[in-house]
Amino acid sequence: MKLFKAALLAAALAMPFAPLAAKAETPPNILVVAQNIDDIVAIDPAEAYEFSSGEYVTQVYDRLVQYEAEDLSKLSPGLAEKWTADEAAKTITFTLREGVKFHSGNPLRGEDVVYSLTRVVKLNKAPAFILTQLGWTADNIADMVKADGNTVTIKFTGDFSSAFVLNVLAARPGSIIDAETVKSNEKDGDFGNAWLNANSAGTGPFKLRTYRAGEMLTLDANPDYFKGAPAVKSVIIRHVAESATQQLLLQSGDVDMAKNLTPDQIAGLKDITVETYPQAAVHFLSLNQKAEALQPEAVWEAARYLVDYKGMTDSFLKGQMNVHQAFWPKGFPGSYDENPYSYNPEKAKQILADAGIKTPIKVTLDVINSAPFTDIAQSLQASFAKGGIEFEILPGTGGQVITKYRARTHQGMLLYWGPDFMDPDSNAHAFAFNEDNSDEKYQSTTTWRNAWAVPKELNDETKAALAEPDQNKRNEMYVDLQKKVQAKSPIIVMFQAELQIAMSPKVHGYVNGALPDFVFYRTVKKD
Incomplete structure (x- = not known):
């Protein structure tokens, strides 16, 4: 210290400072x-x-x-x-x-x-x-x-x-x-x-x-x-x-603000102010389509039933995340706020069996080596194993993980996404658009980074929503896009972030x- x-x-x-107190x-x-x-x-x-x-x-x-x-x-x-x-x-x-x-x-x-x-x-x-x-x-x-x-x-x-x-x-x-x-x-x-x-x-x-x-x-x-x-x-x-x-630095007075405390640490603070700030970031699990085992749509569907959404938000993510399963954040115009998926490993196993997919499926999962990402990864590792998908967790620094993601060299990836600007198209282009999936056509989107060649229908609808002059109709189009991506995509949106900052x-x-x-x-x- x-x-x-x-x-x-x-x-x-x-500049000079007075002698430090205890x-x-x-x-x-x-x-x-x-x-x-x-x-x-x-x-x-x-x-x-x-x-x-x-x-x-x-x-x-x-x-x-x-x-x-x-x-x-x-x-x-x-x-x-x-x-x-x-x-x-x-x-x-x-x-x-x-x-x-x-x-x-x-x-x-x-x-x-x-x-x-x-x-x-x-x-x-x-x-x-x-x-x-x-x-x-x-x-x-x-x-x-x-x-x-x-x-x-x-x-x-x-x-x-x-x-x-x-x-x-x-x-x-x-x-x-x-x-x-x-x-x-x-x-x-x-x-x-x-x-x-x-x-x-x-x-x-x-x-x-x-x-x-x-x-x-x-x-x-x-x-x-x-x-x-x-x-x-x-x-x-x-x-x-x-x-x-x-937490220790904040409580000892060595810092004025701590930005990455866990809910348990927040709950244990004394004589500290805690503010909660709703965030636009959505947290997701993505499956790189360069990995052959992750290409069947049945794997995407099964994965949606292998996330213990409520278990995580009721425990170690309490106060940090809310369940949200669509790519545009709740509370913003044009958001879709229905969460139709819940943890059901038996249903997931049945989906894989009906599609003739042999288990276990072994997948590496890249994750930022800090809370809450490592905790989410461990929860996913446990819950997915019950459905026949086995994750090997690969922790790394944020820079290492993001660099690997941009290079499309991962298999599974646990990450988050925030809008680049305050318009639904920012996330629609990231989650529902990819007209050129070739390696040499780099795009800063989750679709390209996961090598998902988005269907023409979604590409066309994304472009049409961007051009629509009527804002109400435009919002309806973005809701429709979110429903379609939520139902069939190798990118599984799980949570919307809340940020608790202690100061x-x-x-x-x-x-x-x-x-x-x-x-x-x-x-x-x-x-």
Whole structure:
């Protein structure tokens, strides 16, 4: 504990502190967070595609339009103070705020917006598809995004409305970076990607002081932030994989906030504030269709009856997950909230027997090596064995598991998915769409990563829902898609997350929305 404290203070701002009391205490102007952040693969906003990296990007960067801590229910002006849409011409014209500066001191310009969006498309990292769905390519992006002084004009193609486009631009890859600073740090045509994975160049309420993968993120407040300087001077996010260690650090006063405690640990806390935040993430078990044994549809159906949904949510997942078996989160417009499947190993065995499938079926199951994933994996291992499917659990860090998933080299995979932006199409494209299943056509979707060649009917319906102008009819189409994917897909959605965060009673104003992109430290105050 003392070694942790020493490292923590060394990473903080250099300033004198009073002698420590018997119970440790973090500095009054520094927020210290214990969190498992080993899922981070990249922090460049053009590449960052993990939950923890999404939280980071929101602290450091702004978008033209964005969801704000003060009201997460509506899209608000960000770096653009206003905009006008021409639906017929498929054009949106943005007027940038005056007086906004990057952390370097460079002023925000239209050229920064053009460069930021262009580099996402040309780098073509994991989240690039969010922008390229607007019809943007490396060849045409110069014609689609243009700047004239303080005005930026964005064009799009495709059968969707400007409202959809605004939600796309509010997503993580829509973050605006300091073009001059990043250009000066480019190497071998990488658009500054290597540099931005160790440094920051945003306008946001915080700037990056230090990032050490699998260890720590340290953020310093931006005193010139256009919405006002954060109340705390620094945020230290310490990677602590073990929930028991997080609990000890919180109770001893070495951290202000613990983000990955189990329900039992939450229940045992004293003199600690616990807040519950509904989350958009859905947790699922997926079966890679490159594995021959997992290709029969009977295996998919049987698997749905081998998950002990209630047993898990009534015990070790209590307060962390609710049973939810559709790909769009409950509580969002267009969600389907029926849960027709329950644990029934006898029915599962009968389904496999009727299909002539011999058991046992042996499957490797990749899982992130931390709670609650390892606990879910062990439950699945026990419940699936009763139906004739035997899991060999392969634990790994978040980065290792996600990298393997993207390479399609797994068999079974236990993971989670959150919308990339606040529109049902974000999840529909991830769970119900895959028109090109070839290995060389990488797509950041669960369908492609599990090598599922989605039936033409679902592909067509996904595209039709995206184009539908009537919102009520559009929601009905997404409900229908969820029913079909729920009934016949190698991706078994099991739960929707709830997030319980424990924090010192001295901490106030923390905002944690349904997406990792909606985590805000700029509103936090400490007594």
